[in-house]
Amino acid sequence: MELDDLKQDWNKSTTPHKTPPYNLDDLMVTKSTGAIETLKSKYKKQMVLLPLAATFLGVFTVQNPVLQHNAFIWFIIPLMLLLSLIYYRSYRLVAKMEQTSVESIKKSIQENIELLHRNTKQQLYFTRFILIMFILILEATMYYQHPAAFVAWSSLGLPIRLAAYALALFLQPFITRYFFELNFGRYIRNLKSLLDQAT
Amino acid sequence: MIYKICRLYGNTEEDRQDLFQEIIIQLWKAYPKFRGESKFGTWLYRIGLNVAITQYRKHKNKIYASDIDSLKIELPEDSFISEEEEKLQAMYNAISRLNDIEKAMVMLYLEDKSYDEMEEILGISSGTLRVKMNRTKEKLRQITKTN
Numbered sequence: 368m369e370l371d372d373l374k375q376d377w378n379k380s381t382t383p384h385k386t387p388p389y390n391l392d393d394l395m396v397t398k399s400t401g402a403i404e405t406l407k408s409k410y411k412k413q414m415v416l417l418p419l420a421a422t423f424l425g426v427f428t429v430q431n432p433v434l435q436h437n438a439f440i441w442f443i444i445p446l447m448l449l450l451s452l453i454y455y456r457s458y459r460l461v462a463k464m465e466q467t468s469v470e471s472i473k474k475s476i477q478e479n480i481e482l483l484h485r486n487t488k489q490q491l492y493f494t495r496f497i498l499i500m501f502i503l504i505l506e507a508t509m510y511y512q513h514p515a516a517f518v519a520w521s522s523l524g525l526p527i528r529l530a531a532y533a534l535a536l537f538l539q540p541f542i543t544r545y546f547f548e549l550n551f552g553r554y555i556r557n558l559k560s561l562l563d564q565a566t
Numbered sequence: 567m568i569y570k571i572c573r574l575y576g577n578t579e580e581d582r583q584d585l586f587q588e589i590i591i592q593l594w595k596a597y598p599k600f601r602g603e604s605k606f607g608t609w610l611y612r613i614g615l616n617v618a619i620t621q622y623r624k625h626k627n628k629i630y631a632s633d634i635d636s637l638k639i640e641l642p643e644d645s646f647i648s649e650e651e652e653k654l655q656a657m658y659n660a661i662s663r664l665n666d667i668e669k670a671m672v673m674l675y676l677e678d679k680s681y682d683e684m685e686e687i688l689g690i691s692s693g694t695l696r697v698k699m700n701r702t703k704e705k706l707r708q709i710t711k712t713n
Contacts, residue, residue, distance in 0.1 A: 370703050373657050374676055403621045404588070468616035469596050469609070471689030472670065475616050561619060564667035565690055 403465050410458035417451035438512040442504055449497050456493065457550075460486050473565045480558050487547050494543045495536070502532050567607075568614055570677075574661060574669050575618040588621070589614045604686060611674065611687045619666045660709040668702045675699060 421444045428434045428441075463482055467475040506528075509521045520528070568589050569582070576582030592613050600609055661672055667688070674684045681692040688695070 370657070370672065370675070370706055373653060374678065404591075465592070465595075465621065468592050468613050468621065469599065470616070471612060471687060472615055472619060472667070473689030475620055475689075479620060558620065561666060564665050565688065566694075 403461060406461050407458060407465075410454045410461065413454040414451055414458055417447045417454065421447040421451075436512070437516075438508045439516045442508050445504060446501065449500060453490075453493065453497070456486075456490070473562070476558050476562050476565065480555065480562065483551055483555050483558075487544070490547060491540055491543050495539055498535060498539050502535075567610065567677075570673060571611075571614045571618050573658070574673055575666070585618060589617045592617050592621075605683075608683055608686050611679075615670050615687065619670065656710060657706070660706050663709055664702065664705065668698070668705070671695065671699060671702060672706070 424440060424447075425444055428437070428444075434440060460482060464479050467478045467482075470478060505517070505520075509517050513521070523531075568586060571589065572582040572585045576585045593610065596613055600606075604612075661669055664672065667690075670688060671684065674687060679687070681695055684690075684695055685692045690698070
């Protein structure tokens with residue numbers, strides 16, 4: 368059977384091409400279950416929930432005289448805000464990838480690969496920044512407030528703590544790459560295989 | 567036109583409905599930016615195929631050994647399936663074994679798109695497309711022969 372022989376039948380035939388009676392209004396209202404939409408809503412949820420929780424915790428702490436001097440809470444709040452920034456970045460990445468659908472297939476694949484690679488690099492710098500901020504906040508909290516929650520950590524002595532921070536900074540790129548691979552690895556490999564098919 | 571894309575890239579009727587929805591949503595979002603630089607059909611194919619190939623990955627890794635519904639052909643009232651429909655169904659099955667880019671090429675070819683239009687949609691030069699198209703036709707010939 369030749370493809371050319373079927374060209375006429377393809378255009379004449381209606382049965383296999385007939386769209387089932389989908390209700391367009393329903394489809395537009397129903398939440399999409401596609402990969403992009405699922406990722407977007409996951410990131411959006413985290414992006415909104417974390418600052419909300421941080422605000423709630425902040426307000427609650429300010430109003431409660433006992434908690435006001437709890438260093439652990441003041442330590443957690445900025446971390447929650449920084450984490451929500453990570454989710455914001457991921458959300459922006461997915462939204463940008465979605466916008467490439469107006470390009471030709473090959474260009475869209477290339478742009479998506481480029482976006483993901485650029486994002487990996489930025490993510491490495493960004494998580495390094497967050498880790499450094501985490502170390503600074505932790506050390507400052509211990510230096511100024513001597514909170515009971517961190518007694519065990521501060522009793523270790525500065526050289527050991529510095530060694531631990533150095534180890535964390537050393538491991539951070541590997542951990543970041545691992546999580547990026549976990550989230551986007553299979554997708555990047557699929558895009559690369561698609562690009563091979565298109566060349 | 568959109569459903570043809572869904573038929574080629576969706577494994578089950580549920581998949582096809584999800585993909586159909588995804589394409590409609592993307593078209594809806596992208597329409598305000600449509601400047602008319604290309605034909606409306608070309609623009610529509612680009613978005614539809616992009617969503618199917620690069621964005622819609624759900625269930626992609628699942629293997630459906632025998633999805634009866636997807637193979638079902640609606641019977642006309644006189645319960646007669648024309649020879650053409652049968653051939654078309656066999657061709658659909660053969661096309662489903664091609665890779666994603668080949669599927670898109672075959673579909674555009676069957677839709678009678680010129681190589682220039684195919685280049686605009688797929689982003690592959692028309693020279694390369696001609697070579698690939700010949701290889702794909704041969705591949706389909708082999709698949710249908712072995713079935």
